[in-house]
Amino acid sequence: MSTSLIRQLRDAGYKITPPRLAVLEIIQREGEHLNPNEILAHAQAIHPQTGRATVYRTLELLTQLGIVRPIYVGDSGPTYIRAQGGHHHLVCSRCGAVIDFDQCVADGMERELEERFGFRITSHLLEFYGLCAHCQTLTSAALSE
Amino acid sequence: MSTSLIRQLRDAGYKITPPRLAVLEIIQREGEHLNPNEILAHAQAIHPQTGRATVYRTLELLTQLGIVRPIYVGDSGPTYIRAQGGHHHLVCSRCGAVIDFDQCVADGMERELEERFGFRITSHLLEFYGLCAHCQTLTSAALSE
């Protein structure tokens, strides 16, 4: 498992502990869209004593270090993803359906924003909101009643 | 205050009630980035009996109708914005600072996505994550200790 992330933690002055290793391992392995509860469960599979509070604390830490990031999609609570690259969604505001798409024009903007605002950008999120094909028909049906 | 939103509610078969009017009014007026609690407080300034549950119910309704949309930025919980046009943020994953910027390339993608997925798109959110200028210095300081 990635030693560079471990080095990043250590260099920032944090201790390398079993729960932190477990959470890192899970983010590396499973990666996408696990919520804190699921992360806890997976972590306990690796290090059974892992407590809930520690998972929350670790996720906060990894977020601050720019290693992971919470994402809110649909109605459910936060899920965590690796904080690198882009995530692109089409979200139906009526039924909550989510479609992922790939091509994205945001990368082209990163350089310019970094220069303009002095940021070091590591990831982005692009979401479009509207009505999916299905919910469009529902809405017009409601209107014509 | 906007009669078109009221018509939209009525046409969709919903009743026009004081709490709904109050929330609509607030979204129109204040518009940006109020959380449910703040919306409740403002609504009670207009219609004192307004209950918390009703605010949540109304926000859910307005979300489904594509009038408002929750947004999660930084660490705090959801805030609500008008669901139209674009919102563009630069978010520091370490300190949570948020910078708004204007120019956006996403508009150019809407048409194509609408055709490809059959969506009717009404708004978008583009967020870049990374380290702000200040937190970059903090991190390198930590590294050099």
Added chain:
DNA sequence: CGATTATTGAGATGGATTCTCATTTGTTCG
């Protein structure tokens, strides 16, 4: 205006997150 039905408000409930604090464990340094 009266009937019908959606909507409301108050409080109970539920679930997720954070806090507290005594204990444990990494890390550093002799």
Added chain:
DNA sequence: CGAACAAATGAGAATCCATCTCAATAATCG
């Protein structure tokens, strides 16, 4: 290697936010 120190942990309590329940109310339609 083996203290010593500070950081990190885990268990449960406490808090906070959101949802649910249900009897009472009020908007709409004829």
